[in-house]
Amino acid sequence: MPELPEVETTCRGIAPHISGQQIVQVIVREKRLRYPVASRLTGHLAGQTVHAVTRRGKYLLLACDTGTIIIHLGMSGSLFVGSATDRPQKHDHLDILFGSGRCLRLRDPRRFGAVLWTTRDPERHKLLQHLGVEPLSSSLDGDYFFQRSRDRRVAIKQFIMDSRIVVGVGNIYASEALFIAGIHPSRAAGRIALARYLQLAAAIKQVLGDAIDAGGTTLRDFLNAEGRPGYFQQRLRVYQRAGMPCDRCGSVLRQVRMGQRSTYYCCQCQV
DNA sequence: AGAGGTACCTGGCAGC
DNA sequence: TGCTGCCAGGTACCTC
Incomplete structure:
Protein backbone atom coordinates (compact mmCIF):
# COMPACT_ATOMS: atom_id res chain seq x y z
CA MET A 1 0.00 0.00 0.00
CA PRO A 2 2.24 2.72 1.12
CA GLU A 3 3.65 5.13 -1.33
CA LEU A 4 4.44 8.56 -0.04
CA PRO A 5 0.83 9.82 -0.16
CA GLU A 6 -0.32 7.09 2.16
CA VAL A 7 2.55 7.63 4.54
CA GLU A 8 1.74 11.34 4.59
CA THR A 9 -1.95 10.58 5.09
CA THR A 10 -1.04 8.23 7.93
CA CYS A 11 1.20 10.86 9.48
CA ARG A 12 -1.56 13.47 9.42
CA GLY A 13 -4.13 10.96 10.58
CA ILE A 14 -2.35 9.63 13.64
CA ALA A 15 -0.64 12.84 14.80
CA PRO A 16 -3.67 14.47 16.47
CA HIS A 17 -4.36 11.29 18.43
CA ILE A 18 -0.87 10.59 19.76
CA SER A 19 0.99 13.91 19.89
CA GLY A 20 1.43 14.97 23.49
CA GLN A 21 0.27 11.57 24.73
CA GLN A 22 2.19 9.46 27.18
CA ILE A 23 3.10 5.90 26.26
CA VAL A 24 2.12 3.40 28.94
CA GLN A 25 3.06 0.15 27.24
CA VAL A 26 4.41 -1.36 24.04
CA ILE A 27 3.22 -4.79 23.01
CA VAL A 28 5.25 -6.68 20.43
CA ARG A 29 3.45 -9.79 19.16
CA GLU A 30 5.81 -10.46 16.27
CA LYS A 31 9.33 -9.13 16.35
CA ARG A 32 10.36 -10.61 12.99
CA LEU A 33 9.84 -7.60 10.78
CA ARG A 34 12.38 -6.43 8.24
CA TYR A 35 14.75 -5.91 11.15
CA PRO A 36 14.07 -7.64 14.47
CA VAL A 37 12.12 -5.30 16.73
CA ALA A 38 14.57 -4.44 19.49
CA SER A 39 13.49 -5.69 22.88
CA ARG A 40 14.83 -2.46 24.40
CA LEU A 41 12.05 -0.66 22.53
CA THR A 42 9.55 -2.08 24.97
CA GLY A 43 11.53 -1.10 28.05
CA HIS A 44 12.62 2.34 26.88
CA LEU A 45 9.25 3.66 25.85
CA ALA A 46 7.00 3.26 28.86
CA GLY A 47 6.51 6.64 30.48
CA GLN A 48 7.79 8.65 27.52
CA THR A 49 5.68 11.25 25.77
CA VAL A 50 5.34 11.49 21.98
CA HIS A 51 6.11 15.11 21.17
CA ALA A 52 5.76 15.16 17.40
CA VAL A 53 4.89 12.94 14.46
CA THR A 54 6.73 13.77 11.25
CA ARG A 55 7.65 12.11 7.99
CA ARG A 56 10.94 11.84 6.11
CA GLY A 57 10.51 10.06 2.80
CA LYS A 58 8.44 7.01 3.63
CA TYR A 59 9.72 6.89 7.20
CA LEU A 60 7.46 8.04 10.01
CA LEU A 61 9.25 9.62 12.96
CA LEU A 62 7.73 9.69 16.43
CA ALA A 63 9.82 12.04 18.53
CA CYS A 64 9.84 10.99 22.19
CA ASP A 65 11.57 12.26 25.34
CA THR A 66 14.91 10.50 24.90
CA GLY A 67 14.84 9.40 21.27
CA THR A 68 12.80 8.73 18.16
CA ILE A 69 10.71 5.78 17.00
CA ILE A 70 11.33 5.20 13.28
CA ILE A 71 8.57 3.33 11.44
CA HIS A 72 8.54 2.14 7.84
CA LEU A 73 5.44 0.47 6.42
CA GLY A 74 7.23 -1.62 3.80
CA MET A 75 4.97 -2.90 1.05
CA SER A 76 1.95 -3.97 3.03
CA GLY A 77 2.02 -2.13 6.34
CA SER A 78 -0.60 0.12 7.80
CA LEU A 79 -0.80 2.05 11.02
CA PHE A 80 -3.99 3.11 12.70
CA VAL A 81 -5.31 4.45 15.96
CA GLY A 82 -7.93 2.53 17.85
CA SER A 83 -8.89 1.53 21.35
CA ALA A 84 -6.44 -0.41 23.51
CA THR A 85 -9.17 -2.97 24.04
CA ASP A 86 -9.65 -3.76 20.33
CA ARG A 87 -8.89 -7.38 19.67
CA PRO A 88 -5.76 -7.73 17.52
CA GLN A 89 -6.14 -9.36 14.13
CA LYS A 90 -3.89 -11.77 12.36
CA HIS A 91 -1.08 -9.49 11.22
CA ASP A 92 -1.23 -6.90 13.99
CA HIS A 93 2.38 -7.15 15.11
CA LEU A 94 2.85 -4.22 17.44
CA ASP A 95 0.79 -1.90 19.65
CA ILE A 96 1.81 1.30 21.37
CA LEU A 97 -0.66 1.98 24.17
CA PHE A 98 -1.24 5.49 25.50
CA GLY A 99 -2.50 6.89 28.75
CA SER A 100 -5.56 8.15 26.90
CA GLY A 101 -6.69 4.57 26.27
CA ARG A 102 -5.82 4.87 22.61
CA CYS A 103 -3.63 2.39 20.81
CA LEU A 104 -1.38 2.87 17.79
CA ARG A 105 -1.33 -0.45 15.97
CA LEU A 106 0.93 -1.72 13.20
CA ARG A 107 -0.51 -4.26 10.78
CA ASP A 108 1.82 -5.71 8.17
CA PRO A 109 1.06 -9.03 6.45
CA ARG A 110 4.30 -9.22 4.48
CA ARG A 111 6.49 -8.03 7.34
CA PHE A 112 8.67 -5.84 5.14
CA GLY A 113 8.05 -2.97 7.51
CA ALA A 114 10.33 -1.81 10.30
CA VAL A 115 10.08 -0.33 13.79
CA LEU A 116 13.35 1.09 15.09
CA TRP A 117 14.52 3.23 17.98
CA THR A 118 17.30 5.79 17.90
CA THR A 119 18.54 8.18 20.54
CA ARG A 120 20.43 10.28 18.01
CA ASP A 121 19.25 12.77 15.42
CA PRO A 122 17.08 10.52 13.22
CA GLU A 123 18.35 12.27 10.09
CA ARG A 124 21.73 10.74 10.88
CA HIS A 125 20.36 7.25 11.27
CA LYS A 126 21.89 4.78 8.87
CA LEU A 127 18.61 4.31 7.01
CA LEU A 128 17.90 8.01 6.63
CA GLN A 129 21.27 9.68 6.20
CA HIS A 130 21.56 9.08 2.46
CA LEU A 131 18.00 10.02 1.56
CA GLY A 132 17.52 12.48 -1.28
CA VAL A 133 15.27 15.53 -1.42
CA GLU A 134 11.59 15.63 -0.49
CA PRO A 135 9.53 15.64 -3.69
CA LEU A 136 7.04 18.24 -2.48
CA SER A 137 9.70 20.66 -1.25
CA SER A 138 11.32 23.41 -3.26
CA SER A 139 14.54 21.36 -3.23
CA LEU A 140 13.10 19.25 -6.02
CA ASP A 141 13.04 21.05 -9.32
CA GLY A 142 14.18 20.51 -12.88
CA ASP A 143 17.65 21.86 -12.21
CA TYR A 144 18.21 19.41 -9.39
CA PHE A 145 17.26 16.43 -11.57
CA PHE A 146 19.36 17.75 -14.42
CA GLN A 147 22.48 18.16 -12.29
CA ARG A 148 22.14 14.79 -10.58
CA SER A 149 21.50 12.90 -13.81
CA ARG A 150 24.53 13.94 -15.85
CA ASP A 151 26.51 10.90 -17.04
CA ARG A 152 23.91 8.54 -15.62
CA ARG A 153 22.88 5.80 -18.02
CA VAL A 154 20.27 4.31 -15.73
CA ALA A 155 16.67 4.35 -16.98
CA ILE A 156 14.77 7.44 -15.90
CA LYS A 157 12.15 5.36 -14.10
CA GLN A 158 14.77 3.75 -11.91
CA PHE A 159 16.45 7.13 -11.45
CA ILE A 160 13.34 8.80 -10.01
CA MET A 161 12.65 5.75 -7.83
CA ALA A 181 5.75 14.48 -18.46
CA GLY A 182 5.74 12.55 -21.76
CA ILE A 183 9.01 10.77 -21.03
CA HIS A 184 9.62 7.14 -21.99
CA PRO A 185 10.42 5.15 -18.82
CA SER A 186 13.51 3.45 -20.23
CA ARG A 187 15.19 6.60 -21.54
CA ALA A 188 18.66 7.09 -20.03
CA ALA A 189 18.53 9.70 -17.25
CA GLY A 190 21.63 11.43 -18.57
CA ARG A 191 20.03 11.97 -21.98
CA ILE A 192 17.10 14.08 -20.91
CA ALA A 193 17.17 17.84 -21.42
CA LEU A 194 16.62 20.41 -18.70
CA ALA A 195 13.27 21.53 -20.11
CA ARG A 196 11.93 17.99 -19.84
CA TYR A 197 13.20 17.66 -16.28
CA LEU A 198 11.28 20.80 -15.40
CA GLN A 199 8.13 19.05 -16.61
CA LEU A 200 9.02 15.86 -14.77
CA ALA A 201 9.57 17.62 -11.45
CA ALA A 202 6.22 19.37 -11.86
CA ALA A 203 4.53 16.08 -12.78
CA ILE A 204 5.87 14.33 -9.67
CA LYS A 205 4.64 17.15 -7.44
CA GLN A 206 1.27 17.04 -9.16
CA VAL A 207 0.62 13.30 -8.87
CA LEU A 208 1.83 13.07 -5.28
CA GLY A 209 -0.01 16.22 -4.27
CA ASP A 210 -3.26 15.08 -5.88
CA ALA A 211 -2.96 11.70 -4.21
CA ILE A 212 -2.41 13.26 -0.80
CA ASP A 213 -5.44 15.49 -1.32
CA ALA A 214 -7.52 12.46 -2.25
CA GLY A 215 -6.13 10.47 0.66
CA GLY A 216 -7.10 13.31 2.92
CA THR A 217 -10.74 12.63 2.25
CA THR A 218 -10.45 9.44 4.28
CA LEU A 219 -8.97 11.25 7.26
CA ARG A 220 -12.40 11.93 8.69
CA ASP A 221 -13.02 8.31 9.46
CA PHE A 222 -9.41 7.53 10.12
CA LEU A 223 -10.23 5.96 13.46
CA ASN A 224 -12.18 3.33 11.61
CA ALA A 225 -9.36 3.11 9.11
CA GLU A 226 -9.50 -0.37 7.98
CA GLY A 227 -10.30 0.04 4.33
CA ARG A 228 -8.17 1.61 1.69
CA PRO A 229 -7.43 5.29 1.58
CA GLY A 230 -9.51 7.30 -0.85
CA TYR A 231 -6.67 8.06 -3.18
CA PHE A 232 -6.45 4.44 -4.16
CA GLN A 233 -9.62 4.83 -6.13
CA GLN A 234 -8.40 7.88 -7.96
CA ARG A 235 -8.16 7.41 -11.68
CA LEU A 236 -4.70 6.28 -12.56
CA ARG A 237 -3.90 7.07 -16.17
CA VAL A 238 -1.45 4.29 -17.06
CA TYR A 239 -0.78 2.13 -14.02
CA GLN A 240 -2.38 -1.32 -14.42
CA ARG A 241 -4.02 -0.17 -17.63
CA ALA A 242 -2.03 -2.23 -20.13
CA GLY A 243 -4.09 -3.01 -23.22
CA MET A 244 -6.48 -0.13 -22.59
CA PRO A 245 -6.45 3.08 -24.66
CA CYS A 246 -4.33 6.06 -23.70
CA ASP A 247 -6.67 8.83 -22.55
CA ARG A 248 -4.58 11.36 -24.44
CA CYS A 249 -3.99 9.76 -27.86
CA GLY A 250 -6.00 6.52 -27.88
CA SER A 251 -3.00 4.24 -28.45
CA VAL A 252 -2.94 0.96 -26.58
CA LEU A 253 -1.02 1.30 -23.31
CA ARG A 254 1.87 -1.06 -22.81
CA GLN A 255 3.43 -2.92 -19.90
CA VAL A 256 7.07 -3.91 -19.56
CA ARG A 257 9.25 -5.10 -16.72
CA MET A 258 12.05 -2.85 -15.59
CA GLY A 259 14.23 -3.83 -12.68
CA GLN A 260 11.73 -6.58 -11.79
CA ARG A 261 8.89 -4.08 -11.56
CA SER A 262 5.90 -3.61 -13.80
CA THR A 263 6.04 -0.40 -15.77
CA TYR A 264 3.20 1.13 -17.78
CA TYR A 265 3.44 3.70 -20.55
CA CYS A 266 2.09 5.02 -23.84
CA CYS A 267 4.51 4.47 -26.71
CA GLN A 268 3.00 7.41 -28.63
CA CYS A 269 2.91 10.04 -25.90
CA GLN A 270 6.15 9.05 -24.17
CA VAL A 271 9.45 9.37 -26.03
C1' DA B 1 30.84 4.67 -8.84
C1' DG B 2 27.30 2.77 -11.20
C1' DA B 3 24.33 -0.95 -12.74
C1' DG B 4 21.89 -5.04 -12.11
C1' DG B 5 20.26 -8.82 -9.47
C1' DT B 6 18.65 -11.04 -5.02
C1' DA B 7 16.49 -11.51 -0.75
C1' DC B 8 13.08 -10.73 2.73
C1' DC B 9 7.42 -12.45 3.44
C1' DT B 10 2.37 -13.41 2.89
C1' DG B 11 -1.85 -13.35 0.27
C1' DG B 12 -4.63 -13.28 -3.83
C1' DC B 13 -5.47 -14.92 -8.16
C1' DA B 14 -5.27 -17.51 -12.67
C1' DG B 15 -4.66 -21.82 -14.64
C1' DC B 16 -4.61 -26.64 -14.52
C1' DT C 1 -11.60 -28.43 -4.55
C1' DG C 2 -6.82 -28.15 -4.30
C1' DC C 3 -2.37 -27.54 -5.99
C1' DT C 4 1.26 -24.59 -8.39
C1' DG C 5 3.25 -20.60 -9.94
C1' DC C 6 3.14 -15.87 -10.51
C1' DC C 7 2.34 -11.26 -9.07
C1' DA C 8 2.05 -7.36 -5.65
C1' DG C 9 2.49 -0.36 -3.71
C1' DG C 10 9.82 -1.27 -0.84
C1' DT C 11 14.54 -1.21 -0.17
C1' DA C 12 19.08 -2.90 1.69
C1' DC C 13 22.74 -5.41 0.25
C1' DC C 14 25.46 -8.21 -2.80
C1' DT C 15 28.38 -8.82 -6.99
C1' DC C 16 30.36 -7.44 -11.29
Whole structure:
Protein backbone atom coordinates (compact mmCIF):
# COMPACT_ATOMS: atom_id res chain seq x y z
CA MET A 1 0.00 0.00 0.00
CA PRO A 2 2.24 2.72 1.12
CA GLU A 3 3.65 5.13 -1.33
CA LEU A 4 4.44 8.56 -0.04
CA PRO A 5 0.83 9.82 -0.16
CA GLU A 6 -0.32 7.09 2.16
CA VAL A 7 2.55 7.63 4.54
CA GLU A 8 1.74 11.34 4.59
CA THR A 9 -1.95 10.58 5.09
CA THR A 10 -1.04 8.23 7.93
CA CYS A 11 1.20 10.86 9.48
CA ARG A 12 -1.56 13.47 9.42
CA GLY A 13 -4.13 10.96 10.58
CA ILE A 14 -2.35 9.63 13.64
CA ALA A 15 -0.64 12.84 14.80
CA PRO A 16 -3.67 14.47 16.47
CA HIS A 17 -4.36 11.29 18.43
CA ILE A 18 -0.87 10.59 19.76
CA SER A 19 0.99 13.91 19.89
CA GLY A 20 1.43 14.97 23.49
CA GLN A 21 0.27 11.57 24.73
CA GLN A 22 2.19 9.46 27.18
CA ILE A 23 3.10 5.90 26.26
CA VAL A 24 2.12 3.40 28.94
CA GLN A 25 3.06 0.15 27.24
CA VAL A 26 4.41 -1.36 24.04
CA ILE A 27 3.22 -4.79 23.01
CA VAL A 28 5.25 -6.68 20.43
CA ARG A 29 3.45 -9.79 19.16
CA GLU A 30 5.81 -10.46 16.27
CA LYS A 31 9.33 -9.13 16.35
CA ARG A 32 10.36 -10.61 12.99
CA LEU A 33 9.84 -7.60 10.78
CA ARG A 34 12.38 -6.43 8.24
CA TYR A 35 14.75 -5.91 11.15
CA PRO A 36 14.07 -7.64 14.47
CA VAL A 37 12.12 -5.30 16.73
CA ALA A 38 14.57 -4.44 19.49
CA SER A 39 13.49 -5.69 22.88
CA ARG A 40 14.83 -2.46 24.40
CA LEU A 41 12.05 -0.66 22.53
CA THR A 42 9.55 -2.08 24.97
CA GLY A 43 11.53 -1.10 28.05
CA HIS A 44 12.62 2.34 26.88
CA LEU A 45 9.25 3.66 25.85
CA ALA A 46 7.00 3.26 28.86
CA GLY A 47 6.51 6.64 30.48
CA GLN A 48 7.79 8.65 27.52
CA THR A 49 5.68 11.25 25.77
CA VAL A 50 5.34 11.49 21.98
CA HIS A 51 6.11 15.11 21.17
CA ALA A 52 5.76 15.16 17.40
CA VAL A 53 4.89 12.94 14.46
CA THR A 54 6.73 13.77 11.25
CA ARG A 55 7.65 12.11 7.99
CA ARG A 56 10.94 11.84 6.11
CA GLY A 57 10.51 10.06 2.80
CA LYS A 58 8.44 7.01 3.63
CA TYR A 59 9.72 6.89 7.20
CA LEU A 60 7.46 8.04 10.01
CA LEU A 61 9.25 9.62 12.96
CA LEU A 62 7.73 9.69 16.43
CA ALA A 63 9.82 12.04 18.53
CA CYS A 64 9.84 10.99 22.19
CA ASP A 65 11.57 12.26 25.34
CA THR A 66 14.91 10.50 24.90
CA GLY A 67 14.84 9.40 21.27
CA THR A 68 12.80 8.73 18.16
CA ILE A 69 10.71 5.78 17.00
CA ILE A 70 11.33 5.20 13.28
CA ILE A 71 8.57 3.33 11.44
CA HIS A 72 8.54 2.14 7.84
CA LEU A 73 5.44 0.47 6.42
CA GLY A 74 7.23 -1.62 3.80
CA MET A 75 4.97 -2.90 1.05
CA SER A 76 1.95 -3.97 3.03
CA GLY A 77 2.02 -2.13 6.34
CA SER A 78 -0.60 0.12 7.80
CA LEU A 79 -0.80 2.05 11.02
CA PHE A 80 -3.99 3.11 12.70
CA VAL A 81 -5.31 4.45 15.96
CA GLY A 82 -7.93 2.53 17.85
CA SER A 83 -8.89 1.53 21.35
CA ALA A 84 -6.44 -0.41 23.51
CA THR A 85 -9.17 -2.97 24.04
CA ASP A 86 -9.65 -3.76 20.33
CA ARG A 87 -8.89 -7.38 19.67
CA PRO A 88 -5.76 -7.73 17.52
CA GLN A 89 -6.14 -9.36 14.13
CA LYS A 90 -3.89 -11.77 12.36
CA HIS A 91 -1.08 -9.49 11.22
CA ASP A 92 -1.23 -6.90 13.99
CA HIS A 93 2.38 -7.15 15.11
CA LEU A 94 2.85 -4.22 17.44
CA ASP A 95 0.79 -1.90 19.65
CA ILE A 96 1.81 1.30 21.37
CA LEU A 97 -0.66 1.98 24.17
CA PHE A 98 -1.24 5.49 25.50
CA GLY A 99 -2.50 6.89 28.75
CA SER A 100 -5.56 8.15 26.90
CA GLY A 101 -6.69 4.57 26.27
CA ARG A 102 -5.82 4.87 22.61
CA CYS A 103 -3.63 2.39 20.81
CA LEU A 104 -1.38 2.87 17.79
CA ARG A 105 -1.33 -0.45 15.97
CA LEU A 106 0.93 -1.72 13.20
CA ARG A 107 -0.51 -4.26 10.78
CA ASP A 108 1.82 -5.71 8.17
CA PRO A 109 1.06 -9.03 6.45
CA ARG A 110 4.30 -9.22 4.48
CA ARG A 111 6.49 -8.03 7.34
CA PHE A 112 8.67 -5.84 5.14
CA GLY A 113 8.05 -2.97 7.51
CA ALA A 114 10.33 -1.81 10.30
CA VAL A 115 10.08 -0.33 13.79
CA LEU A 116 13.35 1.09 15.09
CA TRP A 117 14.52 3.23 17.98
CA THR A 118 17.30 5.79 17.90
CA THR A 119 18.54 8.18 20.54
CA ARG A 120 20.43 10.28 18.01
CA ASP A 121 19.25 12.77 15.42
CA PRO A 122 17.08 10.52 13.22
CA GLU A 123 18.35 12.27 10.09
CA ARG A 124 21.73 10.74 10.88
CA HIS A 125 20.36 7.25 11.27
CA LYS A 126 21.89 4.78 8.87
CA LEU A 127 18.61 4.31 7.01
CA LEU A 128 17.90 8.01 6.63
CA GLN A 129 21.27 9.68 6.20
CA HIS A 130 21.56 9.08 2.46
CA LEU A 131 18.00 10.02 1.56
CA GLY A 132 17.52 12.48 -1.28
CA VAL A 133 15.27 15.53 -1.42
CA GLU A 134 11.59 15.63 -0.49
CA PRO A 135 9.53 15.64 -3.69
CA LEU A 136 7.04 18.24 -2.48
CA SER A 137 9.70 20.66 -1.25
CA SER A 138 11.32 23.41 -3.26
CA SER A 139 14.54 21.36 -3.23
CA LEU A 140 13.10 19.25 -6.02
CA ASP A 141 13.04 21.05 -9.32
CA GLY A 142 14.18 20.51 -12.88
CA ASP A 143 17.65 21.86 -12.21
CA TYR A 144 18.21 19.41 -9.39
CA PHE A 145 17.26 16.43 -11.57
CA PHE A 146 19.36 17.75 -14.42
CA GLN A 147 22.48 18.16 -12.29
CA ARG A 148 22.14 14.79 -10.58
CA SER A 149 21.50 12.90 -13.81
CA ARG A 150 24.53 13.94 -15.85
CA ASP A 151 26.51 10.90 -17.04
CA ARG A 152 23.91 8.54 -15.62
CA ARG A 153 22.88 5.80 -18.02
CA VAL A 154 20.27 4.31 -15.73
CA ALA A 155 16.67 4.35 -16.98
CA ILE A 156 14.77 7.44 -15.90
CA LYS A 157 12.15 5.36 -14.10
CA GLN A 158 14.77 3.75 -11.91
CA PHE A 159 16.45 7.13 -11.45
CA ILE A 160 13.34 8.80 -10.01
CA MET A 161 12.65 5.75 -7.83
CA ASP A 162 16.16 5.95 -6.33
CA SER A 163 15.66 7.25 -2.79
CA ARG A 164 19.15 8.77 -2.78
CA ILE A 165 17.96 11.12 -5.52
CA VAL A 166 14.40 11.85 -4.43
CA VAL A 167 12.35 10.08 -1.76
CA GLY A 168 8.82 8.82 -1.99
CA VAL A 169 8.38 8.10 -5.70
CA GLY A 170 7.18 4.50 -5.75
CA ASN A 171 6.30 2.21 -8.61
CA ILE A 172 2.80 3.55 -9.24
CA TYR A 173 3.63 7.23 -9.27
CA ALA A 174 6.84 6.78 -11.22
CA SER A 175 4.79 5.45 -14.16
CA GLU A 176 2.13 8.13 -13.70
CA ALA A 177 4.59 11.03 -13.51
CA LEU A 178 6.52 9.88 -16.57
CA PHE A 179 3.28 9.67 -18.52
CA ILE A 180 2.28 13.21 -17.54
CA ALA A 181 5.75 14.48 -18.46
CA GLY A 182 5.74 12.55 -21.76
CA ILE A 183 9.01 10.77 -21.03
CA HIS A 184 9.62 7.14 -21.99
CA PRO A 185 10.42 5.15 -18.82
CA SER A 186 13.51 3.45 -20.23
CA ARG A 187 15.19 6.60 -21.54
CA ALA A 188 18.66 7.09 -20.03
CA ALA A 189 18.53 9.70 -17.25
CA GLY A 190 21.63 11.43 -18.57
CA ARG A 191 20.03 11.97 -21.98
CA ILE A 192 17.10 14.08 -20.91
CA ALA A 193 17.17 17.84 -21.42
CA LEU A 194 16.62 20.41 -18.70
CA ALA A 195 13.27 21.53 -20.11
CA ARG A 196 11.93 17.99 -19.84
CA TYR A 197 13.20 17.66 -16.28
CA LEU A 198 11.28 20.80 -15.40
CA GLN A 199 8.13 19.05 -16.61
CA LEU A 200 9.02 15.86 -14.77
CA ALA A 201 9.57 17.62 -11.45
CA ALA A 202 6.22 19.37 -11.86
CA ALA A 203 4.53 16.08 -12.78
CA ILE A 204 5.87 14.33 -9.67
CA LYS A 205 4.64 17.15 -7.44
CA GLN A 206 1.27 17.04 -9.16
CA VAL A 207 0.62 13.30 -8.87
CA LEU A 208 1.83 13.07 -5.28
CA GLY A 209 -0.01 16.22 -4.27
CA ASP A 210 -3.26 15.08 -5.88
CA ALA A 211 -2.96 11.70 -4.21
CA ILE A 212 -2.41 13.26 -0.80
CA ASP A 213 -5.44 15.49 -1.32
CA ALA A 214 -7.52 12.46 -2.25
CA GLY A 215 -6.13 10.47 0.66
CA GLY A 216 -7.10 13.31 2.92
CA THR A 217 -10.74 12.63 2.25
CA THR A 218 -10.45 9.44 4.28
CA LEU A 219 -8.97 11.25 7.26
CA ARG A 220 -12.40 11.93 8.69
CA ASP A 221 -13.02 8.31 9.46
CA PHE A 222 -9.41 7.53 10.12
CA LEU A 223 -10.23 5.96 13.46
CA ASN A 224 -12.18 3.33 11.61
CA ALA A 225 -9.36 3.11 9.11
CA GLU A 226 -9.50 -0.37 7.98
CA GLY A 227 -10.30 0.04 4.33
CA ARG A 228 -8.17 1.61 1.69
CA PRO A 229 -7.43 5.29 1.58
CA GLY A 230 -9.51 7.30 -0.85
CA TYR A 231 -6.67 8.06 -3.18
CA PHE A 232 -6.45 4.44 -4.16
CA GLN A 233 -9.62 4.83 -6.13
CA GLN A 234 -8.40 7.88 -7.96
CA ARG A 235 -8.16 7.41 -11.68
CA LEU A 236 -4.70 6.28 -12.56
CA ARG A 237 -3.90 7.07 -16.17
CA VAL A 238 -1.45 4.29 -17.06
CA TYR A 239 -0.78 2.13 -14.02
CA GLN A 240 -2.38 -1.32 -14.42
CA ARG A 241 -4.02 -0.17 -17.63
CA ALA A 242 -2.03 -2.23 -20.13
CA GLY A 243 -4.09 -3.01 -23.22
CA MET A 244 -6.48 -0.13 -22.59
CA PRO A 245 -6.45 3.08 -24.66
CA CYS A 246 -4.33 6.06 -23.70
CA ASP A 247 -6.67 8.83 -22.55
CA ARG A 248 -4.58 11.36 -24.44
CA CYS A 249 -3.99 9.76 -27.86
CA GLY A 250 -6.00 6.52 -27.88
CA SER A 251 -3.00 4.24 -28.45
CA VAL A 252 -2.94 0.96 -26.58
CA LEU A 253 -1.02 1.30 -23.31
CA ARG A 254 1.87 -1.06 -22.81
CA GLN A 255 3.43 -2.92 -19.90
CA VAL A 256 7.07 -3.91 -19.56
CA ARG A 257 9.25 -5.10 -16.72
CA MET A 258 12.05 -2.85 -15.59
CA GLY A 259 14.23 -3.83 -12.68
CA GLN A 260 11.73 -6.58 -11.79
CA ARG A 261 8.89 -4.08 -11.56
CA SER A 262 5.90 -3.61 -13.80
CA THR A 263 6.04 -0.40 -15.77
CA TYR A 264 3.20 1.13 -17.78
CA TYR A 265 3.44 3.70 -20.55
CA CYS A 266 2.09 5.02 -23.84
CA CYS A 267 4.51 4.47 -26.71
CA GLN A 268 3.00 7.41 -28.63
CA CYS A 269 2.91 10.04 -25.90
CA GLN A 270 6.15 9.05 -24.17
CA VAL A 271 9.45 9.37 -26.03
C1' DA B 1 30.84 4.67 -8.84
C1' DG B 2 27.30 2.77 -11.20
C1' DA B 3 24.33 -0.95 -12.74
C1' DG B 4 21.89 -5.04 -12.11
C1' DG B 5 20.26 -8.82 -9.47
C1' DT B 6 18.65 -11.04 -5.02
C1' DA B 7 16.49 -11.51 -0.75
C1' DC B 8 13.08 -10.73 2.73
C1' DC B 9 7.42 -12.45 3.44
C1' DT B 10 2.37 -13.41 2.89
C1' DG B 11 -1.85 -13.35 0.27
C1' DG B 12 -4.63 -13.28 -3.83
C1' DC B 13 -5.47 -14.92 -8.16
C1' DA B 14 -5.27 -17.51 -12.67
C1' DG B 15 -4.66 -21.82 -14.64
C1' DC B 16 -4.61 -26.64 -14.52
C1' DT C 1 -11.60 -28.43 -4.55
C1' DG C 2 -6.82 -28.15 -4.30
C1' DC C 3 -2.37 -27.54 -5.99
C1' DT C 4 1.26 -24.59 -8.39
C1' DG C 5 3.25 -20.60 -9.94
C1' DC C 6 3.14 -15.87 -10.51
C1' DC C 7 2.34 -11.26 -9.07
C1' DA C 8 2.05 -7.36 -5.65
C1' DG C 9 2.49 -0.36 -3.71
C1' DG C 10 9.82 -1.27 -0.84
C1' DT C 11 14.54 -1.21 -0.17
C1' DA C 12 19.08 -2.90 1.69
C1' DC C 13 22.74 -5.41 0.25
C1' DC C 14 25.46 -8.21 -2.80
C1' DT C 15 28.38 -8.82 -6.99
C1' DC C 16 30.36 -7.44 -11.29
